[in-house]
Amino acid sequence: METTEKKTIKGGEFLIKETAYQDVFIPEEFDEEQQMIAQSTLPILYYGNEEQKAKYIPKLGSGEWKAAYCLTEPNSGSDANSGKTKAVLSADGKHYIINGQKMWITNGGFADIFIVFAKIDDDKNLTAFIVEKDFGGITMNPEEHKMGIKGSSTRQVFFNDCEVPVENMLSDRENGFKIAVNILNIGRIKLSAAAIGASKATLSTAINYSNERSQFGRSISKYGAIRFKIAEMASKLYAVDAANYRAGQNIDDTYDQLVAGGMESGKARLKSVEQFAVECAILKVWGSEALDYTVDEGVQIYGGMGFSADAPMDRAYRDARINRIFEGTNEINRLLTVDMMLKRAMKGELDLMGPATAVAAELMSIPDFGEEDTTLFAAEKKVLANLKKATLMVAGAAVQKLMMTLSKEQEILMNIADMAGYVYVLESALLRTEKLVSLRGEEASAGQLDLLRIYMVEAVDSVAKAGKEALWAFADGDEQRMMLVGLRRFTKVEPFNVKDARQRVAQQLIEANKYIF
Ligand SMILES: Cc1cc2nc3c(=O)[nH]c(=O)nc-3n(C[C@H](O)[C@H](O)[C@H](O)COP(=O)(O)OP(=O)(O)OC[C@H]3O[C@@H](n4cnc5c(N)ncnc54)[C@H](O)[C@@H]3O)c2cc1C
Secondary structure: OEEEEEEEEOOEEEEEEEEOOOEEEEEOOOOHHHHHHHHHHHHHHHHOOHHHHHHHHHHHHHOOOOEEEEOOEOOEOOOHHHOOOEEEEOOOOOEEEEEEEEEEEEOOOOOOEEEEEEEEOOOOOOEEEEEEHHHOOEEEOOOOOOOOOOOOOEEEEEEEEEEEEHHHEEOOOOOHHHHHHHHHHHHHHHHHHHHHHHHHHHHHHHHHHHHHOEEOOEEHHHOHHHHHHHHHHHHHHHHHHHHHHHHHHHHHHHHHHHHHOOOOHHHHHHHHHHHOHHHHHHHHHHHHHHHHHHHHHHHHHHHHHHHOOOOHHHHHHHHHHHHHOOOOOHHHHHHHHHHHHHHHHHOOOOOOHHHHHHHHHHHHOOOOOOOOOOOOOHHHHHHHHHHHHHHHHHHHHHHHHHHHHHHHOHHHHHHHHHHHHHHHHHHHHHHHHHHHHHHHOOHHHHHHHHHHHHHHHHHHHHHHHHHHHHHHHHOOHHHHHHHHHHHHHHOOOOOOOHHHHHHHHHHHHHHHOOOOO
């Protein structure tokens, strides 16, 4: 039994889907086009003055006007602040004359307004402008031929002596890069939620096919190799889903606190997202990679039909791939995760060295063989606490050992980002499952408990691998030996029959013929 009803919650429209298993809030499907309209509206909403907001927001909100976000240029992609597009004040001081070229602009073909990032004269940093298509001086190349998301318009946009009234500068001169970065933080958590929505739909389609397709006289959903894939996809997306909801709630709670403390709503919205920028970067990476895993295994479950352009997995596979590239590539987001953590540590907002030193001291002591706590979640909490120690040990030692050169050691930074990401996502899955058990009891949450434990095994193995590679790279001698012993201690997990857990999860999904967690 499933009913769907539209409701307005906190000013946003949601489809409330009631299933036999749970009530879930599904944000109304955000496709690429809508996501970019939001991305181009937010700079005005959060940084615009009252006149700008009054002029543009109602039209963008109603959908009468569509917008595009013009940051990337042919030679300025990941290095977004290096754009060459120029803005020069006209002789009468009434306009900025914009010249330059923007690339990969979503909605380019039909946008009514463009948020354009350009440098005024020889400024070091970008300035943002609201540019109406009717200002003139805007031309574009034909639509790009893309691997996927073919329903979305993507064009190169050229600005040739485009005259923009001075009052259309957004915020202050040279504040454009900050605007771009803050809007991207919001884009990252949204991308993750969209990727997990797509993963759920893809997994449901694959489960349905596995039930319908028979080989060797049995439905392929009866085979362990296929059931393994179904359970693996489910555990990844269950865990990232939990992290999305967690970060979303944390951002909302912080916003409410800031507003209660007297902060203006727009500022509070930005500040609250900024405080969770590390989480948004992790979510972008984990959401897009869970989706890519799901579409890849979806193709595999479809076999030859997975490779057919007439069957659904072809499009899912091609459409998914862009998510690891835009909103900051996954490499850039991994680097940012560690960079932001280290900056917070330097500012005293995050205590990295204290716990790292405590972990080092613990390694010198005899392990605690006290009574084993057998209560529900005690083992998972211990594993999580140990993974945090492993991450702090490696990150702390890398900071101490490499100091100023750490920012150039990208492979080590990637290792640390992987460790931190797994810790965050696993902790989110644990918190979600604990809450579910407290609401419905252990028996009704058996599937979620299995998903948590399957994901925990992946997290432990991945943290162990990343930590080992990092320690091999920057430590040596006795120090390396001691930390490797520590890493083994902190990534120890009691034997758990993960095969049976996957079988149980797959059975539930196959019976329901779709994703249900
Ligand atoms: C379909 C589509 C829609 C898009 N929509 C928009 C839009 O609406 N508006 C907009 O402004 N942009 C848009 N983009 C651009 C997108 O944000 C960029 O493609 C993305 O940021 C990467 O930039 P790049 O393509 O120049 O790759 P590059 O920056 O050249 O990166 C190439 C590779 O090098 C890696 N790399 C780069 N720098 C480093 C580094 N310092 N360390 C380690 N690795 C590094 C990258 O991770 C990547 O793997 C869109 C792109 C596509 C494909």
